[in-house]
Amino acid sequence: MNVASAPAVVIVDAYASSRCLAPLFRARGYDCVHVQSTPDIPQNYLRGYRPEDFSGHVVHHGDLAETLQALSAYRTIALIPGVERAVLLADALSERLGLPSNGTALSPARRDKYLMIETVRAAGVPAVEQLHTADLDELLLWYDKTGGRTVLKPVSSAGSDGVYFCSGPEEITAAFQSLHGTTSVLGQQNEAVLAQEYLVGHEYIVNTVSHGGTHRVSDIWKMHTLSANGVAELAAGAELLPRRGPEQDALVAHTFQILDALGIAYGPAHTELKLTPDGPRLVETGARVCGADVHVPVTAALGTSQLDLTVEACTNPVGFLSAADEDYCVDRHARVVNMVAPRGGVLRSYPRLDDLRALDSFHDVLFRVHPGEPVHPSIDDWTFPLRVYLLHEIAATVARDALTTRYLDGEGFYELA
Incomplete structure (x- = not known):
């Protein structure tokens, strides 16, 4: 050959x-x-x-x-x-x-969310309380002992697929029955479910690229959620944060501990965390690049993205490592806004799209649904009809336009057949 x-x-x-x-x-x-x-x-x-x-x-x-x-x-x-x-x-x-x-020794812990948390805990990193079970009675007994709000989700999936926030045994039972035996968006059978204590605090994303165990932060995001379409915490969007700050420093230090515990020594990683009153806690880590095309606003805001650092680490590791201690600098402030469809139907048009494009900080839009295609009520990362990227030199302008974007969203934003 x-x-x-x-x-x-x-x-x-x-x-x-x-x-x-x-x-x-x-x-x-x-x-x-x-x-x-x-x-x-x-x-x-x-x-x-x-x-x-x-x-x-x-x-x-x-x-x-x-x-x-x-x-x-x-x-x-x-x-x-x-x-x-x-x-x-x-x-x-x-x-x-x-x-x-990254080898195969810890591969299961990088994909199975239960093993992921237990591996992190075994490495001495504080972690969420959880249960992996295929038995509803065991789940209800665990809930009776732990109490409080509980999160149920697939053991292995992506995005917010199959994530339920439950506040009582009835909701837990309904969520378990909705998950158990179904197939995730990754095509895997949900033979068991993962129950975790609900973490109180703001959610963040830390995106990194590693080479030889040296980790570089490409971008940090503060998440925003809302309650809509029966979902208690729907990812409404995110704002790009500066590299440094008390919150960022704590999140990054915790993220690096997680990457080491999971054996992520090479390549990109996307880590979701909550900053609780007791400090950062892992939600989950993906040993791959961040989704949602966040490299689009990140490149415009910082000049380089997680994708660029991934390419650099693979093709020029010496150069990548020589800049490992350099912090990214925010030249323009950025936000991502996920548009939330209130109901389903066949999309005819987005009547207020021109109003959206007229915003001072409008940068780009990623269409997930085009005219003539079915739109579904937004309930997870897979059902947002479009995603808006805002960028501007002035942070207040971006914040105002993010609120305006949310105001434009709703019944009047979607013309349905």
């Missing part, structure tokens, strides 16, 4: 935000090869996949040796996962190929 002459970077499941990695690698002179982790691409990822960005395409049919043989045709210098569902396969392939790798 002839081996390709140009060095190549392999991306497993280059969907969602990771679809934008291949052009960045190619701009540096690297070929990109796509590994599809399953014979079929999930429907919710199909639209964003760009096969034209890849010089090679390998479909994994469950046989690791077969996939490794197919990849032997390329001069692979790095292999990374694109989305959550790709982490296990990427760990196995990179380890077997002798590439920089």
Whole structure:
């Protein structure tokens, strides 16, 4: 077999935000090869996949040796996962190929949310109380002992898929019955559910890129939630924070402990935390780039994004490490606003889109639903019809426009058939 002459970077499941990695690698002179982790691409990822960005395409049919043989045709210098569902396969392939790798020893803890928390706890990092069970009676007994508000969710999923906030045994029973035995957005069977104590405090996101165990922070976000469509805490949006501050310093220190505990020594990671009265607590970590196309406002606000740092770590590790102690600088303030559809139907138009575009800080919009397509009431990360990015040199302008965007949202924003 002839081996390709140009060095190549392999991306497993280059969907969602990771679809934008291949052009960045190619701009540096690297070929990109796509590994599809399953014979079929999930429907919710199909639209964003760009096969034209890849010089090679390998479909994994469950046989690791077969996939490794197919990849032997390329001069692979790095292999990374694109989305959550790709982490296990990427760990196995990179380890077997002798590439920089997080390895497989802790792979389950990087995907199974119960094991993730227990692994972090075992490393001495304070963590949330939780229960992994397939038995409703056991769950209700645990709730009776712990009390208070409880979160139920799949053990392995993505986004806010299947996340329930419960305030009593009736709600817990209903959530358990809604989850148990169903299939997650990643196509995995929910044979058990994960119950966790509800963490009081603001939620944050810390995005990082690592190489050889050295971690760099690419961006930090403060999340905003609202109650809508029967969901107690729906992710309404987020604001980009400066790198430094008392909250950020505590969150970053905690995040680095989590990355070390989970064996994330290489590549991007997306860590969600809550800052409780007792300090930061992990919600979950994904060993992949952040979704929601946040690299769009981040690049405009900071000049570089998690995607750029991922490319730098893979292709120029010396340069990446030499800048490890440098803080990012906010040149423009940024916010993300998720538009919340109040009801379902077939979308005819967005009548107030021009009002949105006229905002002083309007930067871009990501459409998830186009005219002629079905729109659903927004209940999770997968059902927002569009996402708005706001940027401006003045923070107050962005804050005002974020409130105006929320005001524009609602019944009058969607013309439905």
